[in-house]
Amino acid sequence: MLDIIWSLGAFIVTLGVLVTFHEFGHFWVARKCGVKVLTFSVGFGKAIWQREGRDGTVYQISRIPLGGYVRMLDERVDEVPASQRHLSFNGKSIWQRAAIIAAGPVANFLLAIVVLWWMLMIGVASVKPVVGSVAEGSIAAQADWQLPAEIQAVNGQATADWQQVNLAFAGALGDAEVSISVLDAQQRQRTLNLDIREWRLNNDEQQPTFVSLGMQPFQPEIYTDISYVEEGSPAAQAGVQVKDKILALDGTLYQDWSPIRDAIMANPGATVPLTVLRDGQELTLSVTLGERTYNDTSYGYLGVEPRREAYPEDYRFVQQYGxxxxxxxxxxxxxxxxVLSVKMIGKLLTGTVSVTNLSGPVAIAEGAGVSASYGLVYFLGFLALISVNLGIINLLPLPMLDGGHLLFLAIxxxxxxxVSERVQEICYRIGGALIFALMVIAISNDVLRLLK
Incomplete structure (x- = not known):
């Protein structure tokens, strides 16, 4: 419940900031062009807060926080006295009207620049994109990797961390080939080329692009001996101690931690024998695994942490700039x-990327909550990403969006x-139906992800 409240709060903050800046772009340029602004609203529906400014504009916050609007004086919808016709939107030149309409998306792009600027001045703790393993039979396995290998560029685009690698590969989706510049285990600069014509993302692959290609980030060695036992956990109740080395679980012998973890998670609530090595002697303990639920799926847990090698210091760095x-x-x-947003829209239209990858407000709320829980710099990065996407989507040439209005002005x-009002009305209805259909698909995808 707390996670839902946190995500909802982060979502409202995210959308509130993005919508306010978007509408302020329209508002500011409209005022500069001499247009009278009647209402500046964050949200739709009935106002929950309202105030009239000295400039005559009504500023308000409305109940439905899924957008906003700036209502300007316009002879097409208002009775405008002759003395105020010079203040109406439709009385301005094409270039002035185009500037007012384009100002919203431009404001989102400027917000992204400022937010990322702020984030990079604060500093982002990062790790180098070092590939530790490559899955057999995967697309990545086509190349002759000398592991561990640091990815330094994808298709010529520099990649300082895994997030940049993820975005760079997303931009290459649908291409015939991708070129990867790496620094291999022998500190040699090499170029690896992968044939990605058969690579597709689908709704079942909620994972980074590089993982779907078969690359796994470097992880320090994890051992089967215990470095921490949670107080009151199933392990503590069974008598497991720090420095115990797990040998077997439910009669199955193990040498690596990963299959032990998988076996624990696959048996929530089960009572099983756990064999450990303590002070050179084997002991068999009876442990009843705990149960935790995530996304409506139950997982078993033991309540221990294995001993790990320290993460190499030379793989860690802070991205910080003046x-x-x-x-x-x-x-x-x-x-x-x-550029990536435009490419992905094109790939959605061509079918290279499935529409099942579209995300709606639920996914955005989850992303906002997760990024906010990681800290300010990660939330700022998420805010910039959504701001850019909002700006690009609004420039699509669909009636009801800013891009549609710009298209009418170009015509x-x-x-x-x-363009005649009758034609515009028909276009608005078609555009509204398309936007509604996209929203239904996006929200349906969100619901299906939650049900999995």
Whole structure:
């Protein structure tokens, strides 16, 4: 329950910030172009807070936090006295109206730059994208890896951490080949080429792109002896102690920690014999595994931590920049996100990426909650990503979106007269139906993910 409340709160904050900046872009440029703004609303529906400013604009927060709007004086919907016609939106030039409409998405892009700038000046704790293993028979296994190998660039795009690797591979989805620049185990610069014509992402692969290709990040050695026993846990109740070495569980011998973990998780609530090595002697303890639920699925737990090798210090680093370099990096990363968003929309239209990968408000809320729980810098990164996506989506040439209005203005510029209101009304209905259909698909995907 607390997780749901946390995610909902983070979602409201995220959407509130994005919508406010988007609508402020429209508002600010409209005022600069001499248009009278009647209402500035964050959210839709009935207002829960409202105040009229000295400028005559009504500022309000509405009940439904899934968008917002700026209502401007417009002769097409308002009775405008002759003395105020120069203040109406429709009375302005095509270029002024286009600037007002485009200002919303532009505000989202500028917000992303500023947010990433702030994030990079604070500093982001990161690990180098070092591949520790490659799955047999996977696409990645085509190449001759000398492991461990650090991925330094994908298709010429520099990749300092795993997040950048993930985004770079996403941009390559649908291509015939991807080129990976690596620094191998012998500290040699090498280029690996993978044939990715058969690579597809689907709704069942809720994992990073590099994992679906068969690459696993480097992990320090994990041993089967215990370094920590949780107080009051099933392990503590069974008498498991620190330094015990697990030899067998339920009669099955083990030498690695991973299959032990899998066996524990697969048997919630089961009472099983646990064989450990303590001070050179084998002991068999009876342990009743605990039960925890995640996404409506029950998992077993023992309540111990295995001993691990320390993560190599030379694999750790902090991405932190000064004022100027941070701004340059923020702008560059925003541009890369914009390009990636456009590519992914194109791949959705061509079928390279399945529509089952579309995410709706539930997935956004989950992402907001998770990133916020990791700390401010991670939440800022998530905020920038959603801000860029919001800006790009609003520029799609669909009626009811900013891109649709810009398309009507472009047609008006060519024809030297506005598109008829009848044609616009038909287009709005078609656009509204398409947007509604996309929302239904996205929300359905969210629900299906929750049910899995």
């Amino acid at each position: 004022i100027v370099d941070g701004f340059v990096q923020g702008a560059e990363r925003t541009w890369n996100l914009m 008006e510029g060519v024809r030297k007269k506005p």
